Amino acid sequence: MKELNLLMSFPFVDDYCPPACVCYDSVVQCSNKSVGKVPYGIPYGTRQILLMNNYIKGFQPDLFVKYRSMEVLVLSDNWLTDGAIKGAFSEVPSLKRLYLDGNRLKNVPTDLPVSLEELRMDNNYLKAISAGAWSRCPGLFILRLGNNNLGHGPDSFPDAVLSSLRNLHTLSLNHNQLTAVPLGLPPLIKELYLKGNLIQQVREDAFRKTRALEVLDLSANRLTNAGLRNSLNATRLESLNLEGNRLEHVPRRLPPSLTSLNLEGxxxxxxxxxxxxxxxxxxxxxxxxxxxFQVAPGAFRELASLHRLDLCHNALQQVPRQLPRGLCVVALTNNKIQSVPHDAFCWGNESRSLRGFVEVHLEHNLIEVGKIDARCFRCLQGFQLVHSD
Structure with a gap:
């Protein structure tokens, strides 16, 4: 009997690797193997189990109980359903990163381990989430819920539904059905991604308590200037992406802390x-x-830190005047530019004008190169490049 027990436990020793997998150190790589179940014999001392892109439909609830050291479990792009994973993760004491994206899940598991720091559930069928889903994992640091159906209905994403996640740093809700920025977001959130929703307005108090917010992506929504009025009041915001909305002029009262601003499209x-x-x-x-079609003279002049300015695909008839001295790249392709004002690049104290590496793109405009006054570029010295047709 003792020999039989040893034989049965043998496949789970630390130096064994299931035939369908590749093992190195404490990582077991079983991704892209077309397996329909978790391979038998993965050592109990494994820290990372990678099972991405298979045909796994489920597993017994206690399968991972003995994996006391497992920190990363990747089950992305399988066929998992809610019932198939019920109770599977609650007794895994060291699990920090759980990837369930690309499955057939309709709800966030309610038995997530307290140790969890990152959860990915992008590309599922989530229609609603509740505050109870996070009661067991208050230390969650990164949460990705993109490409679902959240926001489809008034109870789909209630205000303050994530407020218990006091340590949440990154939240991705890209490509859902949200019509407004959720209220009651965790106070320590630093990165918020809301690309590709149906957002028409940002309420004035949306960011009032998120004083740590540094990155905000609201691209590909339905925002108008009226929908942004007095709402971008995150005092530490560094990166703001408003590409692909319905803005008719530059939003007012943008945070002075910004280092990157995208208003394209x-x-x-x-x-x-x-x-x-x-x-x-x-x-x-x-x-x-x-x-x-019009840029006021000196509109960019005081932007001393500006390195790159992209004005491609507009209706400009001339190069903007008094471009900032710190500029490294200015892109002006595909406009209707016919002239380059003498003070576009060289203005004021010329010894200080555009002294760094400057790359000027003027392709696909209406400029006749032979008619450009060479004095327009008199301060461009050294490694500066001017690209034209």
């Missing part, structure tokens, strides 16, 4: 001198794909 027609005057830390500015 909107309906902005002109740039006023005051539009960016408060953004002294701005390094990257995207304005491509709008309807901009």
């Amino acid at each position: 909107n309906a902005i027609s002109s740039i006023k001198k005051v539009d960016f005057s408060r953004l002294k830390k701005l390094e990257l500015l995207g304005l491509a794909g709008n309807k901009i």
Whole structure:
């Protein structure tokens, strides 16, 4: 009997690797193996089990109980359903990262382990979430719920439904059905991704308590200037993406903490001198794909930190005047530019103008190169490049 017990336990020793897998150190790699179940014999001392892109439909609830050291479990792109994973993760004491994206799940598991720090459930069939789902894992750090059906109905994503996740750092809700930025978000959240929803407005108090927010992606929504009025009040915001909305002018009262601002693919027609005057830390500015035909002289002049300016695919008839001295790349392709003002690149104290590496893109415009006054580029020295047709 003793020999029989040894034989039965043999496949789970630390130096064994299931035939369908590849093992190295404490990692068992069984992804892309076309298996229909978790391979038998994965050592109990394994720290990472990778089972991505298989045909796994389920497993017995106590399968992972003996994996006391497992920290990462990847079950992405399988055929798992709610019933198939019920009770499977509650007794895994060291599990930190659980990937369930690309399955057939309709609900967030309610038996998540207290040790969990990252949960991925993108590309499932989630229609609603409840506060009870997070009661067992208050230390969750990263939560990804993109490409689901959240927001489809008033009770789908209730206000403050994530408020118990006091340590949440990153939240992705890309490509759902949300019509407004959720209220009652965790106070320590730093990155919020809401791309590809149906958001028409950001309520004034949406970010009032999220003082740590640094990255906000609201691209590919239905935002208008009225829908953004007085709402972008996150005082530490560094990166703001508003690409692909319905903005007709640059939003007012943008946070002065911004270093990156993307306004591409909107309906902005002109740039006023005051539009960016408060953004002294701005390094990257995207304005491509709008309807901009007019830029006030000196509109970018005071952006001392600006390195890259993209104005491609607009309706500009001339290069904007008094571009900032710290600029490294200015992209102006596919406009209707006919002239380059003498003070576009070289203005004021010329010894200080555009001294760094400057790359100017003027392809696909209406400029006749022979008619450009060479003095327009008199301050471009060293490694500067001017690209034209």
